[in-house]
Amino acid sequence: MNLFRNKSNIRIVLYSLLSSVQMSFVGTLILSEVYAGLFSLNFRRIKQLQLNNPDVKRIQKALFIFLLIQMLSDVLNHNSMNNMLRGWAAIAVSLVVFTFMFRMFDDTPRIILAFMCAEIVRLILFGDSNFEQDTSSVMEDYSLFKFKIAPITNYITYLITFYTYNKRKDKLTVAILILYGLISVGLDYRSNGLFFIFGGLIIHFRKVLMNMTLARKIGITIFVAILFQILYMFYVNAVLSGEFGGKHAGDQLSETGNPYNPFSLIGQGRGEFFVAIEAIKDAPWLGHGSWAVDEGNHYRSLMFKDLDKDRSRMLAMSSSGVIPSHSVLLGAWLYGGVIAFLCIFYIFWLTMKRAFSLIVNERAMETPYYPIIVLFTIQLLWIFPFSPLPHIRSLLPLMIGFILTIYHSIQNEEDDEEEDLLPDNG
Structure with missing residues (x-):
């Protein structure tokens, strides 16, 4: 078993390190993806994998249908080769x-630990090779914490809380998550901070969530919403007065119509989301095709409609030439139409169904992986609606693969005890 685990660790570490090597082939191809393809071409092993974890076949079918529909959309839209x-x-x-x-x-x-260690080394030595094209200009204006430091410290926090939770130091685990979340918000990475803060709160109240009635869930939801709004108002005041946060947060809030409305802030910070909706309305059935070109900067101009005409035109012309979306769900619909959207939404729904069942599962709470499950779940709730479509080939396979594997391991452990899910009581 140890030899088998060591081989798996080596493979996942190699995959991580190869992620920093890129090739120019039909766009950008990362060498780790080539390695993954060569290693995965074992149909007998895939068949066994599907038997062990039926969700594997479901995910594969959804992506395959997405691919076929995207091909049809591109042909009918006369997209460039x-x-x-x-x-x-x-x-x-x-x-x-x-x-x-x-x-x-x-x-x-358990190889998730080897992967995270390898990612820390890779990011320190080579940096993140998955930046969007316009990220460098953003980095010049705003804090480097989001782009350079947080990818490293996030993995470090995962590893630390894995071991503290494994040793049943629950209060320490919660304190680390909330403290790191507050530090992230203070260093101008608001969404990242909220992931860890909410993750810490869920872990702290996990026993309550497990036995909570529907009426109590509704009451708690209302209470949390009110508390969040109050704390958010204090946060806005602190940022606007320059006492907390950074330049990015200050600029966003000052440009928001009503900074005390968190939904207005989302609209200002993720304007591409709403622009994608407008583009989808114009081609709802088969979409606009892969990497749909924004002819005449029509859709990009909608993002800057509240600015003066000269500045709006300048910003639209300086951005990427494709229709903006910045959403996995809406990006699939924008490119491939409604069936493509349903394929990605099915993956989202399936993953959330499994993840939420793990969060309230007593057996899952006993595993040292519980903090990772909680944090991955919260991040996926943000990534699917508010992160770019290319995440389907980077972060999503890691997070979804891990959650679904843990789910089926727990479901099947009565017949075949999985020693990797047991806590370390040493």
């Missing part, structure tokens, strides 16, 4: 990486 191939390659690579991650975690879920 380059954009066609880029779009198809992204979905195909996603299918390969999902399969690879499922196979890795099926060998042993």
Whole structure:
């Protein structure tokens, strides 16, 4: 077993390190994706994997249908050959990486620790190779914490809380998560901070959540919403007065129509989300095709409609030439139409169903992986609606593969006890 685990650790570490090597082939191809494809081409092993974890086949089918629908959309939209191939390659690579991650975690879920250690080393030595094209200009204006430091410290926090929770130091685990969350908010990475703060609160109240009635859940939800709004108002005052946060947060809030309304802040910070909705209205059934070009900067101009015409035109012209979306769910609909959206939404729904059942599962609470499950779940709730579609080939396979593997391991452990899920009582 130890030899088998060591081989799996080596494979996942190699995958991580190869993520920093890129090749120019139908867009950008990362060497780790090539490695994942070569390692996953074992149909007998895939068949066994599907038997062990039926969700593997469900995810694979959804992505395969997405690929077929995207091909149809591109042909009917008379898309350019380059954009066609880029779009198809992204979905195909996603299918390969999902399969690879499922196979890795099926060998042993504990390799998530080796992967995180490898990611820390890779990010320190080489940085993140998955930045969007316009990220460098943003980094010049705003804090480097979000782009350079947080990817490293996030993994460090995962590892620390894994071991503290494993040793049943629950209060310390919660304190670390909330403290790190507050530090992230203070260093101008608001969404990241909220992930860890809410993660800490869920872990603290996990026993309450497990036995909570529907009426009590509704009451707690209302209480949390009111408390969040009060704390958010204090946060806005502190940022606008320059006592807390950073330049990015201050600029966003000052440009928001009503800074005390968190939904207005989301609209200002994720304007691409609402622009994508407008584009979807114009082509709801088959979408606009892969990497749909924004002819005449029509949709990009909508993002800057509240600015003066000269500045709006300048910002629209300086941004990327594709229709903006910045959403996995809406990006699929924008590119491939309603069926493509349903495929990605099915993956989202399936994952959330499994994740929420784990969060309130007493057996899952006993495993040292529980903090990672909680944090991955919260992040997925943000990534699917508010992160770019290319996440289907990077973060999503890791998080979804891990959650679904733990879920099925717990479901099947009565017949086959999985030693990796047991806490370390030493």
